[in-house]
Amino acid sequence: MYALADCNNFFVSCERIFNPSLNGLPVVVLSNNDGCAISRSNEAKALGIPMGCPAFKIKEYPGGDKVIMLSGRHVLYRDISNRIMRLIGEVALHIEVYSVDEAFFKLPYDDPERNHQLLAQLVKKIDKFVGVPVSIGFAPTRTLAKIASHIAKKDTGNHDRVKGLTGKKEISEAFKRTAIDDVWGIGRRLSVKLLARDVHFADQFTRLPKSLVQRIGNINLVRTQLELLGHDCMSINSVDIVHKTIMTSRTFGHVISKKREIADAIVTFAQSCATQLRQEDAVAQQVMVYVRGDHFRKDLPYYTNSCTIRMPSHSASPMEISRYALSAFNSIYRDNFYYRKAGVMVSDIIPASHQQLDLFNGEKNVKHSKLMSAIDAINNRYGTKKVMLAPTISKGEWAPQHRHMGQASKTLRFYSGMSPLSSVERTVVKLTDSDESHSDDNQIDNQD
DNA sequence: TCTGGGGTCCTAGGACCC
C-alpha cells in the first residue's frame, strides 16, 4: 500500500510559519525575477488566480490588488521540507521524496483502518512540529494514491486530511468524479486527445482498449491506465539514485548583450552544477550550455542556441566544468543580439567512485579535488558562494530581481542555523591553471 | 515595466556499420 503526502500550498504555508499575520489573506509566492505565481494560498486561488500567473496580471483580477506577493526563499523551503520528510520517514517503510513538497511512502499495515489512524496522527504531528498543513492519500498504486490525496485536500468535510482508496467500489466511485486531466500522467496534450474521443472522466479512460491507449499516447499512458486498474508499475527515482542531468539556469533581470556579463553568469551556473555534483558524490562528462533571447520582446531579433561538449574525462571540478562551459558559450555567442536567459547542464553522470583514473591528468585531479574539498568546507561553514571562481566576482549584471523579499535574510539565517557573514571576505580562486595551454578559443577565461 | 526553474522518459529519424 502506497501513501502520498502532499503539502498544501507549500511555499505560502512556509511563509505563514514565520509570519502568521498572512493567515486568512490572499498570498502568492513568486518565481525567480518575481515573474509569476508558483504557490497560492486558498484565498488567492478563490480569486481565480491561476498557477503560473504573471505577477503583473495578478492585480487585474477582481480583488487582485489585495493579494500579497512574496519573493521565493527556496533555501528556507528546502529546510522545512527536510523536517517534514524526516517525520514521514519515522512511520514509513520506505520513502521516495518526489519533490520539495511531496513524498510517496510504503505503509506498514495491510488493514486500511490502522493505516488511516497512523496517517491521521502523522498529519497532526507535522502540524504541531513544523506548522505546514499536509494532506495524505493512500491506495494500492501511486497513481491511485495521488487521486486519493487530491480528494483528501479538496474535501473540506474531511477533518483529518487523510483519504484511503482501497475498496473496488470506493475506487470506481472516485473515478466517476475524477476529470481526465486530473489523473497523474495525463497533461494538457493528452487530455485534448482523450476529450476528442469523448473520454472526460477517469472511469471512461480505464475502459479504453490497451491498443488504443498505446496509439493515443505511448507506453507511459498504458502504464497510467494499468496503475488505475491497480497494477503497480511506476518506478520513482528515489533520493539515493544519482541524477541523470543537473541543470542551473536563470532568466536575467533584464536583457544583456555584453559577452563578458553573460560569461560571468555561465561560470556561476557551471560552478553551481559542480557543487551539486560533489554533494551527490558524482562526476559528469558532458557539459551543455544554452543561451536564449527574450521571446516576449517582439522589438528585438530573437536568437537561441546550445552547444554540448564532451570533456576528456568525468569531472566535478568547477574549474574544469567552467572552462568547457565557457568554450561552449564562445561557440554559440553572437554579437548584436540581446540575451534574456542562459543555462548550464551537466550529464552523463556517474558516481565518483566509478570514475576511471585518468593517467594523464591524475595529478591535476588530485590537486583539484583537494582544493574543492577545502572550498566546500569553507562554503559549508560560512555560507554558500563565499569562495567563488574569479570571473564570477563581478557585480552580476545578469542577477535576477527580487522586489518582494522583505525581511527575508535575517529570519533565514537564524532559522537555518547559519552564522552572520559580515566578517568573512569573499575569496577569489583563479580559474585558469597556469599549466594549461589549450584555451586559445576561450578568450574570456584568461582575463583574470 | 513585467511571463520560473529543474527534472524524467519515450520516440522518430539520421548516421553509420556490416
Add this chain to the structure above:
DNA sequence: TCTGGGGTCCTAGGACCC
C-alpha cells in the same frame, strides 16, 4: 535495367511532472 536488410547509437523534440 537498377539502389537490401538489420542492427546500434545518438540527438532533437515532445510529452509529462512539481
